[in-house]
Amino acid sequence: MTPTAHERVLDWLDSRTAVLSGEEVEVTAAxxxxxxxxxxxxxxxxxxxxxxVDGFALPAEATLGASDYNPLPFPLGPSGAxxxxxxxxxxxxxxxxxxxxxDAVIPLQDVELRDGVLExxxxxxxxxxxxxxxxxxxxxDRFLEAGRVLRVxxxxxxxxxxxxxxxxxxxxxxxxxxxxxxxxxxxxxMVRSLVHRDGGLCPQPERVENAALGDALARGGCDxxxxxxxxxxxxxxxxxxxxxxxxxxxxxxxxxxPGETASVGDAGGVPVVxxxxxxxxxxxxxxxxxxxxxxRLAGRDPGWPYGTRRAVLSRKISSGLGRLECCRVRxxxxxxxxxxxxDGHTLSTVVRADGFVLVAPTSEGFAExxxxxxxLYEQRL
Amino acid sequence: MTPTAHERVLDWLDSRTAVLSGEEVEVTAAxxxxxxxxxxxxxxxxxxxxxxVDGFALPAEATLGASDYNPLPFPLGPSGAxxxxxxxxxxxxxxxxxxxxxDAVIPLQDVELRDGVLExxxxxxxxxxxxxxxxxxxxxDRFLEAGRVLRVxxxxxxxxxxxxxxxxxxxxxxxxxxxxxxxxxxxxxMVRSLVHRDGGLCPQPERVENAALGDALARGGCDxxxxxxxxxxxxxxxxxxxxxxxxxxxxxxxxxxPGETASVGDAGGVPVVxxxxxxxxxxxxxxxxxxxxxxRLAGRDPGWPYGTRRAVLSRKISSGLGRLECCRVRxxxxxxxxxxxxDGHTLSTVVRADGFVLVAPTSEGFAExxxxxxxLYEQRL
Numbered sequence: 001m002t003p004t005a006h007e008r009v010l011d012w013l014d015s016r017t018a019v020l021s022g023e024e025v026e027v028t029a030a031x032x033x034x035x036x037x038x039x040x041x042x043x044x045x046x047x048x049x050x051x052x053v054d055g056f057a058l059p060a061e062a063t064l065g066a067s068d069y070n071p072l073p074f075p076l077g078p079s080g081a082x083x084x085x086x087x088x089x090x091x092x093x094x095x096x097x098x099x100x101x102x103d104a105v106i107p108l109q110d111v112e113l114r115d116g117v118l119e120x121x122x123x124x125x126x127x128x129x130x131x132x133x134x135x136x137x138x139x140x141d142r143f144l145e146a147g148r149v150l151r152v153x154x155x156x157x158x159x160x161x162x163x164x165x166x167x168x169x170x171x172x173x174x175x176x177x178x179x180x181x182x183x184x185x186x187x188x189x190m191v192r193s194l195v196h197r198d199g200g201l202c203p204q205p206e207r208v209e210n211a212a213l214g215d216a217l218a219r220g221g222c223d224x225x226x227x228x229x230x231x232x233x234x235x236x237x238x239x240x241x242x243x244x245x246x247x248x249x250x251x252x253x254x255x256x257x258p259g260e261t262a263s264v265g266d267a268g269g270v271p272v273v274x275x276x277x278x279x280x281x282x283x284x285x286x287x288x289x290x291x292x293x294x295x296r297l298a299g300r301d302p303g304w305p306y307g308t309r310r311a312v313l314s315r316k317i318s319s320g321l322g323r324l325e326c327c328r329v330r331x332x333x334x335x336x337x338x339x340x341x342x343d344g345h346t347l348s349t350v351v352r353a354d355g356f357v358l359v360a361p362t363s364e365g366f367a368e369x370x371x372x373x374x375x376l377y378e379q380r381l
Numbered sequence: 382m383t384p385t386a387h388e389r390v391l392d393w394l395d396s397r398t399a400v401l402s403g404e405e406v407e408v409t410a411a412x413x414x415x416x417x418x419x420x421x422x423x424x425x426x427x428x429x430x431x432x433x434v435d436g437f438a439l440p441a442e443a444t445l446g447a448s449d450y451n452p453l454p455f456p457l458g459p460s461g462a463x464x465x466x467x468x469x470x471x472x473x474x475x476x477x478x479x480x481x482x483x484d485a486v487i488p489l490q491d492v493e494l495r496d497g498v499l500e501x502x503x504x505x506x507x508x509x510x511x512x513x514x515x516x517x518x519x520x521x522d523r524f525l526e527a528g529r530v531l532r533v534x535x536x537x538x539x540x541x542x543x544x545x546x547x548x549x550x551x552x553x554x555x556x557x558x559x560x561x562x563x564x565x566x567x568x569x570x571m572v573r574s575l576v577h578r579d580g581g582l583c584p585q586p587e588r589v590e591n592a593a594l595g596d597a598l599a600r601g602g603c604d605x606x607x608x609x610x611x612x613x614x615x616x617x618x619x620x621x622x623x624x625x626x627x628x629x630x631x632x633x634x635x636x637x638x639p640g641e642t643a644s645v646g647d648a649g650g651v652p653v654v655x656x657x658x659x660x661x662x663x664x665x666x667x668x669x670x671x672x673x674x675x676x677r678l679a680g681r682d683p684g685w686p687y688g689t690r691r692a693v694l695s696r697k698i699s700s701g702l703g704r705l706e707c708c709r710v711r712x713x714x715x716x717x718x719x720x721x722x723x724d725g726h727t728l729s730t731v732v733r734a735d736g737f738v739l740v741a742p743t744s745e746g747f748a749e750x751x752x753x754x755x756x757l758y759e760q761r762l
Contacts, residue, residue: 031574054613054642093617094642095659108614136729143732151758152574153731156567156660160728186537193412193533232435233489236474261435261475278476279537307688347541348517350534351524377532 003253003260005361006288006324012250013264013289016271019299020223022167027158030150032199033168034299039144044134045161049103051092052129056111056118057102058089060126067121074118089118098130105129137161149300172297175222176205179213179229179238179277186347187228187275187282191290198291198305199298200224213242217267223297225270226290229277231261239274243267255323255361259285279347284326306355306375311336316368319359328353329374336374353377384634384641386742387669387705393631394645394670397652400680401604403548408539411531413580414549415680420525425515426542430484432473433510437492437499438483439470441507448502455499470499479511486510518542530681553678556603557586560594560610560619560658567728568609568656568663572671579672579686580679581605594623598648604678606651607671610658612642620655624648636704636742640666660728665707687736687756692717697749700740709734710755717755734758 022036051057058074066072074089077099089106090099098105104124112119136157137143144154150168158166174195178188188205195202208216210230217225230238233253240263243249247267254262258281263274273290275282292302314335319325328349329336336357339349355376359365366372403417432438439455447453455470458480470487471480479486485505493500517538518524525535531549539547555576559569569586576583589597591611598606611619614634621644624630628648635643639662644655654671656663673683695716700706709730710717717738720730731737736757740746747753 028570054617093613094657094662096617131727136727143729149759151732152571152578153660153664153728153758155574156571156664157728157732159567159570160660186540189409189540190533190537193536197533232474236435236477276475279534279541281475283534283537346512346517347534347538348524351532351538377534378530 003255003323004251005322006254006256009251009254009264009289010292013271013273013293014296014302016266017224017293017296020170020172020297023170024165025168027155027164027166030158030166030168031152031155033150033171034199035144035146035148035150036167036169036299038142038146039158039163039166041137041139041141041143041161042163043139043161045136045157046097046131046133048133049098050131051094051096051098051105052131053105053107054094055092055105055107055129056089057092057099057105058118058120058124059102060104060124060128063104063106063120063123066123071112071119071121074120076113076116076118103127103130147299169297169299172200172224172294173222174200174202174224174226174294176202177208177213177216177225177227178205179208179210179227186279187277190279190283191226191228191275191286194286194291195226195294198294199300200294210238210242213238214245217242217246217272220268220270222270224290224293225267225272226286227272227274228282229275231263231274231276233261239263243272243274247272254285254289256284256288257320257323257325259288260323262289264289280350283347283350288324304375306377308373308375310371311374312371313338313357313366313368317357317359317365317372319363319365321364322361324361325359327357327359328355329357330354331374336372350377384636384704385632386703387635387637390632390635390645390670391673394652394654394674395677395683397647398605398674398677401551401553401678404551405546406549408536408545408547411539411547411549412533412536414531414552415580416525416527416529416531417548417550417680419523419527420539420544420547422518422520422522422524422542423544424520424542426517426538427478427512427514429514430479430508431512432475432477432479432486433512434486434488435475436473436486436488436510437470438473438480438486439499439501439505440483441485441505441509444485444487444501444504447504452493452500452502455501457494457497457499484508484511528680550678550680553581553605553675554603555581555583555605555607555675557583558589558594558597558606558608559586560589560591560608567660568658571660571664572607572609572656572667575667575672576607576675579675580681581675591619591623594619595626598623598627598653601649601651603651605671605674606648606653607667608653608655609663610656612644612655612657614642620644624653624655628653635666635670637665637669638701638704638706640669641704643670645670661731664728664731669705685756687758689754689756691752692755693752694719694738694747694749698738698740698746698753700744700746702745703742705742706740708738708740709736710738711735712755717753731758 077090103126192202243265249265252263261276262285275285314337328339331354355374458471484507573583624646630646633644643666656666695718709720712735736755
C-alpha cells in the first residue's frame with residue numbers, strides 16, 4: 001500500500017469542498033461567519049456632524065478675538081437644544097450630534113464656567129472637535145468585502161449603520177462517526193472540538209459498530225463526513241471496506257506522518273475523510289485534511305489555523321523523505337526544541353509541546369541551528 | 382477631571398478580581414477552561430505494550446537468523462489472540478495491545494504472506510515497533526499543572542486515561558448594562574462577544590434608563606458588572622452619578638485614549654467597570670480594563686489576548702504624553718502603516734486595520750522606520 005502524496009489528496013478534497021451557499025443571520029450572531037456579499041453603507045455615518053469630545057458647542061465665528069486678555073462670555077443654552085444665537089453655547093457630549101447653529105466644540109477642560117456663563121480664552125476654527133458627517137463611512141462606501149470573516153468591530157459598525165441582518169456562508173454540517181472498537185472516544189471529542197474551531201456545526205459523534213458502518217456512511221445528511229478509526233492497512237481496515245461498499249475510496253493512504261492510514265472518498269455524494277483512531281494520528285490527519293475541508297466549506301482561509309513564529313532549532317530534526325511530517329517542539333529560551341518526530345502515538349508530546357514544525361516530503365529534516373516556522377498551539381507565545 | 386494612570390486602575394481592578402472558585406466539569410466540555418488543580422496520571426498509559434504499526438506480532442527471539450537467503454516462516458494465528466507458540470505470529474493493528482507471547486511487530490510492508498504463512502527476511506529486536514507500557518504517561522506523572530488552559534489534545538489524553546470529570550475554574554458571570562440613550566446597541570454586542578472570547582458567561586445586555594441605573598447596579602448577581610455609556614465628564618455623566626449612589630466610584634477617568642472617560646468602582650461588593658458608549662472607546666477601554674478582569678477571574682493569562690508580530694512603521698505615530706494610546710495599523714508589504722491615533726470615534730479604522738500598536742504614557746510616539754510590536758486582530762497575519 002503506497003500512500004498518496006498529500007497534495008494530490010488535498011487537490012481532490014478541494015474539488016469536493018466548494019464554499020457553501022449563504023443564509024441571512026442577525027448581526028449579533030454573525031461574528032466569525034463569512035460574508036457571501038460585500039456590504040455597502042446605506043447612508044453616511046455619522047448621519048450629521050457630531051461632537052468629538054465632551055464640551056460646549058458654539059459657532060466658531062463668534063469666538064474670533066478671544067484671548068487670555070480678552071475672554072469672551074457665552075451664556076449656556078439647554079443641553080442638546082439648538083444654539084439659539086451666535087453669542088450662546090450648548091453643552092454637548094462626545095459622540096452626540098452637534099446642536100443646530102454650532103460648528104465647533106470647546107473641550108470641557110479648556111473653559112471656565114461661571115454662573116451658567118462660559119468663558120472662552122482662544123478662538124476656535126470651524127469644525128474643531130467635530131466629527132464630520134460621513135467620517136466613518138459615506139453612503140455607498142463598500143466597507144466590507146465578500147469573504148470577510150466578521151470581527152467584533154465589523155459587527156459593531158454594521159449595527160451603528162442600522163444593518164441588522166447580513167448574508168453569510170451557512171455553517172458546514174459535519175457528521176463524525178467513531179468506530180466502536182476504539183477504546184475510549186478521544187478521537188470523537190477532539191474532532192468535534194476542532195470542527196467547531198474551524199466554523200462547522202457538529203453534533204455528538206456517533207459510535208458505530210463495524211457491521212453498521214456502511215449504512216451510517218450512506219445516510220448522508222451532511223456536507224462532510226468524518227470517520228474516526230478502522231483506517232488500518234492490516235486486519236483493521238474496516239473503514240475502507242465499508243466506504244468502498246457505501247460509495248468510493250478515492251485515495252487510500254496519505255503520505256503524512258503521523259496519519260498515513262487516512263483515506264478520502266465519497267459516500268452518496270458526500271465527501272468522506274477517514275481518520276486513524278490513534279489520537280495523535282487523528283489530530284494530525286484532521287489538521288492536514290479535514291480541517292481544511294471544513295474551512296473551505298465555511299468560506300474561511302483554508303490555510304493552517306495557527307499563529308506562527310520563527311525560531312532556531314536547538315537540536316536537529318530527522319524526517320523520512322516522501323511524507324509530510326509533524327514534529328512537536330517546545331519553545332525553550334526562544335529556541336525550538338524538538339520533542340518527537342515520526343511517532344504516531346505519543347499524544348503526550350502534543351500536551352508538552354508549544355507547537356509543531358512541518359517537514360516537507362522533499363526534506364529529510366533540519367540541522368541544529370536552522371531557523372524554522374513553528375505553528376503555535378496557543379497564539380500568544 | 383484628571384484621569385488616573387491606567388496602571389493604578391489595573392492595580393485596583395486586580396485587587397478585586399482574584400481567580401474564581403472551581404467546579405467539576407466533563408472533560409468533553411472542558412476545552413478552554415482553566416484547571417484548578419494539577420492532574421496526575423491514575424495509571425500507566427498505555428497500560429500494556431501496544432503495537433506501533435500495523436503488522437504482525439511475534440517473539441523477536443524466534444526471528445534470529447532470518448535473512449534474504451534464509452526467510453523464516455511464521456504460521457499466522459488468529460488476530461488479537463495470544464501468539465500460541467514461539468514459531469507463530471498474530472496480525473495486530475497500530476495502537477492495539479500486544480498479544481501475549483509477542484514482543485516485536487514486523488510491519489505489514491516488510492513481510493510476505495503466503496497461504497497464511499508469514500515469511501520474515503530479517504531478525505527483529507525485542508521491543509521493535511512496540512510502544513512500551515507507560516510511554517505516554519506513567520502512573521503518578523503530573524502531566525497537567527494547575528492553571529493550564531485546557532487544549533484539545535489535553536482533553537484527549539485525559540479521555541484515554543479514563544478521566545471523565547476534572548476541576549476547573551468556574552466561568553465568570555458578567556452582567557452588561559447599556560444606557561438606553563445610546564442610539565443603537567453596538568457597545569453591548571461588542572462587549573458580550575469579547576466577554577465570551579475571554580472565557581466569561583454573559584447573558585443578553587440589559588438596556589437601562591438613567592433613572593433605573595442605580596437599582597440595576599445594586600442588583601449584583603454576578604462577578605463583574607460592565608456598564609456601557611453615560612461615562613462622560615460633561616452633561617452625560619449618568620454612570621458616575623448612579624455608581625456613586627449604588628456604591629463607590631474608585632477611579633473616575635482613566636488615562637487611556639480612546640476611552641479616557643472610563644471609570645471603575647464597586648456596587649454592593651461587585652467590581653464595576655464603566656465603559657464609554659462611543660464604540661471605538663468602548664472597544665479599547667474593554668480591552669485595557671474589563672477583558673483583563675474577566676481573564677483574571679477565569680484564571681487565564683491576564684495579558685493581551687492577541688497574537689503579535691514585529692513590523693517597521695512606514696509612517697510616524699504621534700501620541701500625547703501621559704496616556705496609553707492605541708494606534709490602529711494596517712500591514713502593507715510587511716510594514717505597519719498607521720491609520721489613526723488619538724481618535725476616539727472612527728470605529729471604521731478598526732475595521733480597516735490588521736491590528737494596533739500601543740504607545741506607552743511615557744512616549745510621544747514612534748518615528749518612521751521604528752520596529753514596533755503589532756497586536757493582531759487576526760492571528761494568522
